[in-house]
Amino acid sequence: MQLNDIQQKFKHQMLGDKTALLDDADLNGIFETGEISLESRLNVYRTGILEKLKNVLAITYPSVEKLTGEDFFRGAAYQFIRQNPPRGGDMNLYGKEFPSFLGALKEAQGLPYLKDIALYDWITNKAYYAADDAPVSADILSSFTPDDFAHLTFEPRASLFLFSSIYPIDEIHDFCSNDSGDEAEPLDITKGGVYMMIYRPEYMVRREHLTKSEYDLLDHLFSGQPLGEALEEILKSDPDFGFQAFLSRHMSLGTFKNITLNTMEGKKHESTCTETG
């Protein structure tokens, strides 16, 4: 049997239904079994693969594991891995589809916010491993004339993602992160949603709460819209929006990688509304 066939069959045995092995005469002919059965030997590999990938997901999705418990998480992870094995060897970015998978998982319907907290974990993980970069200096603003401002475009930091949810995901995340052993306050998931940006200014991933208008303006800007057009839309729904305060805050936070005149940047946006629909 050719190497390619052996590897395809082996892969199938690792990710497929365990009983499939017994019907596969080809595979049984490939191996020496000795005193320990073929199934037991293959099961060493199967367990190793599934557990290692489950551990990868647990590192990326710590809030999900905390909320669901180890046993539930293992069961969900194994099911996910079989359906969505990694496509490459970079495990830092494995599991993008896990939030959507959890959102559709029948057994998880009792936790309606599970998909959103998973997406929060995923975005935090992406920010953690994003390329290093530096914020644009506020000095750049003095190089523009007042007439230029309407035509400015804003590029976000490589690690920056916008996030929104109808649930208080920040509080749910903090609840999950509480390892102090203290009795945590009960969660009130009806208290309202959040608008946030998640990014890594230097080494640590941070989150910043945003107003709805602030979130929308950043969303428009990071879609490549020039400042004038984007701001006009925000002012329609929020006439009191203070652009100077917005700009001052985000220059201070280091939100932008670059600000340029008359260039279009690609969209960089993730939210529960659009990513996982």
Add this chain to the structure above:
Amino acid sequence: MEKPGAYNTRPDLPDPVGIGLRHAHYADIPKERPDVGWLEVHPENYFGGGINRHHLEKSRELYEMSFHAVGLSLGSADGIDLDHLQKIKELIEIYQPFQFSDHASWSASGNAHLNDLLPLPYTEETLSKLCENVDRAQDYLGMQILVENPSTYIDFADNEMNEQNFMNEAAKRTGCKILLDINNIYVQAHNHGHDPYKYINDITPKYVGEMHLAGYTEQPVEDKTILIDTHSKPVHDPVWDLYAHAVGHIGETPTLIEWDEELPPLSTLVQEAHRARRVMTDVLRVAYAAE
């Protein structure tokens, strides 16, 4: 025909024993500056940016480094992933490891990468494919690489050669070196009923560029025991004995203490490294005295 190691860039190390740089010891290593010759890292942990690279830089300022990859899938019939190779190349250019290695195993088939070191049948077809992938990696990276013998829990019915000859032949044909994992030899000798000392004796000494030592776990299966290469324990005594035999056969060789799960305090890793150094020194002293 034997291919010379065209890219042999390894400098003489002042101290042949090394330990792994792992997340749990990021802060301890620059602070304690353990008495070891070099550090080993999995380059895949440093893909992307962020704080991991910051810690890598801090340690690189203090130590020579080897890169030990786990994701190239050198034994894949599909070939190797150039995107993965490019990410490794970028890290090599930045951190200048003294050597780079991966495994004589496979992880990827079709559209799935199984994130494990899976066994190969030792056939001429597999050898050709592995050599093709090794050649490609060496040419792309512009350096000699090392290929490690794997731990296996299953044997193939149609093997055309034993593993040690497979490894020798891969080194001969590609100019790569063998990373001889002593624990893996012991583990699979137990699992398949082979003689680990014969395995070592069959290895051509000049091909070996590094050795690994690690601890295995015993797993009961059907009233028998399979040894699993978990990297979660101290090196077992029979593996130390086998290591002494390997040093006697091969000579002074950079040696790594591997420990990836249930990590102990840094001092424990260093003690294991010092034991490796003592074993190597003792064996070589006896060998020189006999000459």
